[in-house]
Structures are given as C-alpha cells and as structure tokens.
Amino acid sequence: MQIKAAVVNEVGGDFTIEDIEIGDPQSGEVLVDIAAVGLCHTDLAAQHGHLPFPMPGVVGHEGAGTVRAIGEGVTKVAVGDKVALTFNSCGECASCKKAEPGYCVSFMALNFGGVRPDGTSGLSKDGVQLGANFFGQSSFATAAIANQRNVVKLADDADLVLAGPLGCGIQTGAGAVMNTFDAQAGEALLVMGGGSVGLSGALAAVARNVGTIIVVEPVAARRELALELGATHAIDPAAGPVSEQVRAIIPAGVDYVLDTTANAAVLGEAFASLGYRGTVGLIGVPADPEAVMAVPMIPAQVLGAKVIGIVEGDSNPDEFIPELVALHAAGKFPYDRLISTRPFSELNEAIAAQARGEAIKIVLTHG
Known part of the structure; x- marks a missing residue:
C-alpha cells in the first residue's frame, strides 16, 4: 500500500514528505491509519544523529489512529479500534515480566534498530528498504506498522489529537513524578525546563497535591503557563543562579528534581537545589552521547542524594495511559493546554516554531 511519510534521507537533513510503500502487518503486528502524531525532541535527536537510527528512514513515535489490519496472533485490538502508539518492548525479559517495559533488555534494538527482529522493514521506496520501526511504529506517516506490545486501545470516542x-x-514527564518519584502531598519538586515533558511533570505534581512546584524556564510565556497550570513558582534562569532562587523559595531544598535539559551546567544547579534524601531524575537526551554529569561526592553523601535515569516515566503504558486519560476526563490533568496542531505537511515549519518557543507540544494532523 502506498502512503505518505516524512523521510529523513541523511543525518541532519530536513524531513521531506514522500510517497513510499508500506507492507502488510506480519505476525503480532498492527497496521494503523495515523490520524495525528506528536512532535517530540527524540524524533529530532534521531534526525540529527544523536540517537542511532538508519537513514534514509521514517521516525515519529507519538502516533494515534485507527486499526486498519492486524497480523496473525493479534488479540489485543481489532480492526476499527482507536489506539495510541507507544514504545516497543519484547515482553519476555525480566524487566518486561515485572511490568517495567521501559527497561526492556532489547529496548535499543526494538526502538532504534530501524528493522524488525528478522532484519526486514515494513517500509520501502522504489524497492529500497527504509529505516522503519522507530519506537516500534515510525508514525510520521499516514499509516504505520506497530506491534501488539506497543498499541494501547482507546475508547471509541477518544480524541486522537490528544491521544498521540x-x-x-x-x-x-507525568510518569517521572507519579511513578518514579511517587511524589506526595506536601513535598517539593523542581522542574528544569518548561517544555511538554517538564510541564507534564508539573501537571502530575498538581494532581498529586505536591506542596511546592518550581518550574525553571527561560521563555516568559511558558513560565506564565506553568503558573496557570498550578505551579507554585516559575523562575527565569537568567535572573541568577537557579539554586539560589530555589533556596530563596524553599531554604531546605527540594525533594525531587526533574531534569529535561540534559545540560551539565543545569544539572549542577539542580543538584545544588536538593534537600536531604533528595532525588535528581534524568530524562533529557544530551546532544553528545558521551556527555557526563559531575556529582559532588561529599554533598551527595551528606544529603543521602540519589541520581536516577528515567525511561518513559517508568510507565507500563497499558495501565498508565488509561490512568492519564481518566485524570484528564476528571479535569485533574489538563495536558490539552500544552497542545497546538499543525497539518502534517508543515512538519519542518512546526519544528522551527517549537524551537523558537512558539509552541510547547505540536501535534501534526492528517486531512
């Protein structure tokens, strides 16, 4: 079947909308007509070679749509079901069996390898195989092949723009606060970066009645939005050392730092903002795969501090995505405030707008 997809032909190149071919779903696979797909920093990290992915290829990993066809053995969804697509996992390793699929031992191969486990690709152009299967989906396209493991069934009346x-x-972002940190009422959270991941973390903290929620963000409009969404404080990193600003708000320091920047200098200020038994959670993807964080050893020991890497918010998507949908429906997680839409054909313009801080989470739509 012929579809349209945003193809990256070389590392660092622009996305080009091209006609390509998509195959039939194989055993365990699901063919989805994509209605909407979110634009995420991880897509751009792959585009620019900061994450491994074969070129030419198709990325995109926040797809939502309707099941067109299913492969042999698929029982989780049926043709016509609305679904959200998420990251892929094997389902067989120790992590997957403990409902921790973000730490699947095959995560890198299944999400960044660009091919199925048998080495084939579901995408091609003019008979030449393309890099596909990005996060088990490659949903920067009008249709995508996903896997039974990484589709989450939605209600028939689900808004697919919000689902992606x-x-x-x-x-x-939400999972880091709710799952990894398990933040509780009265505690203190510092969010480094007011993009979609950081503000999702702030929204989760509001839902958990966290006492102090501080968002650090250089763009004034995003600081204002953070306060509107329930953050107790929003600070400008240009106004002085972040740790000094944080200590002026909460002298004892914070219980948790959620870092979305992957910037070593920012992380230094994050660590300096910690209180006793505090935790720094690392979410951001660094531009340099060899980037390191310097941890002050004596303060770390004195504080009893922890630094933890976080993949996909420590979530089990089959459980956590419905939980977030329910919170949104109850008015307790208004993440729709973060979303703006653009036609899929304006992908490159959307990337530029997001880089300028003109949008927080852009969702690309078809039709």
Missing part, C-alpha cells in the same frame, strides 16, 4: 502525545512525552 500520551505515548511518549506526556507519559514520560
């Missing part, structure tokens, strides 16, 4: 970002960015 739940598959990665929204669940990552």
Whole structure:
C-alpha cells in the first residue's frame, strides 16, 4: 500500500514528505491509519544523529489512529479500534515480566534498530528498504506498522489529537513524578525546563497535591503557563543562579528534581537545589552521547542524594495511559493546554516554531 511519510534521507537533513510503500502487518503486528502524531525532541535527536537510527528512514513515535489490519496472533485490538502508539518492548525479559517495559533488555534494538527482529522493514521506496520501526511504529506517516506490545486501545470516542502525545512525552514527564518519584502531598519538586515533558511533570505534581512546584524556564510565556497550570513558582534562569532562587523559595531544598535539559551546567544547579534524601531524575537526551554529569561526592553523601535515569516515566503504558486519560476526563490533568496542531505537511515549519518557543507540544494532523 502506498502512503505518505516524512523521510529523513541523511543525518541532519530536513524531513521531506514522500510517497513510499508500506507492507502488510506480519505476525503480532498492527497496521494503523495515523490520524495525528506528536512532535517530540527524540524524533529530532534521531534526525540529527544523536540517537542511532538508519537513514534514509521514517521516525515519529507519538502516533494515534485507527486499526486498519492486524497480523496473525493479534488479540489485543481489532480492526476499527482507536489506539495510541507507544514504545516497543519484547515482553519476555525480566524487566518486561515485572511490568517495567521501559527497561526492556532489547529496548535499543526494538526502538532504534530501524528493522524488525528478522532484519526486514515494513517500509520501502522504489524497492529500497527504509529505516522503519522507530519506537516500534515510525508514525510520521499516514499509516504505520506497530506491534501488539506497543498499541494501547482507546475508547471509541477518544480524541486522537490528544491521544498521540500520551505515548511518549506526556507519559514520560507525568510518569517521572507519579511513578518514579511517587511524589506526595506536601513535598517539593523542581522542574528544569518548561517544555511538554517538564510541564507534564508539573501537571502530575498538581494532581498529586505536591506542596511546592518550581518550574525553571527561560521563555516568559511558558513560565506564565506553568503558573496557570498550578505551579507554585516559575523562575527565569537568567535572573541568577537557579539554586539560589530555589533556596530563596524553599531554604531546605527540594525533594525531587526533574531534569529535561540534559545540560551539565543545569544539572549542577539542580543538584545544588536538593534537600536531604533528595532525588535528581534524568530524562533529557544530551546532544553528545558521551556527555557526563559531575556529582559532588561529599554533598551527595551528606544529603543521602540519589541520581536516577528515567525511561518513559517508568510507565507500563497499558495501565498508565488509561490512568492519564481518566485524570484528564476528571479535569485533574489538563495536558490539552500544552497542545497546538499543525497539518502534517508543515512538519519542518512546526519544528522551527517549537524551537523558537512558539509552541510547547505540536501535534501534526492528517486531512
């Protein structure tokens, strides 16, 4: 079947909308007509070679749509079901069996390898195989092949524009606060970066009645939005050392820092903002795969501090995505405030707008 897809032909190149071919779903696979797909920093990290992915290829990993066809053995969804697509996992390793699919031992191969486990690709152009299967979906396209493991069935009346970002960015930020930190009422959270992941974390903290929620963000409009969404404080990193600003708000320091920047200098200020037994959670993807964080050893020991890497918000998507949908329906997680839409054909313009801080979470739509 012929579809349209945003193809990256070389590392660092623009996305080009091209006609390509998509195959039939194989055993365990699901063919989905994509209605909407979120634009995430991880897509751009792959585009620019910061994450491994074969070129030419198709990325995109926050897809939502309707099941067109299913492969042999698929029982989780049926043709006509609405679904959100999320990251892929094997289902067989120790992590997957403990309902921790973000730490699947085959995560890198299944999400960034660009091919199925048998080495084939479901996407091609003029008979030449394309890099596909990005996060088990490659949903920067009008249709995508996903796997039974990484589709989440939605209600028949689900809004697919809102559903897409739940598959990665929204669940990552919210999950870090709700799953990894398990933040509780009265505690203190510092969020480094007011993009979609950071603000999703702030929204989750509001839902958990966290006492102090501080968002650090250089863009004034995003600081204002953070306060509107329930953050208790929003600070400008240009106004002085972040740790000094944080200590002026909460002298004892914070219980949790959610870092979305992957910037070593920012992380230094994050660590300096910690209180006793505090935790720094690392979510951001660094531009340099060899980037390191310097941890001050004596303060770390004195504080009893922890630094933890977080993948996909420590979520089990089959459980956590419905939980977020329910919170949104109850008015307790208004992540729709983060979303703006653009036609899929304006992908490159959307990337530029998001880079300028003109949008927080852009969802690309077809039709």
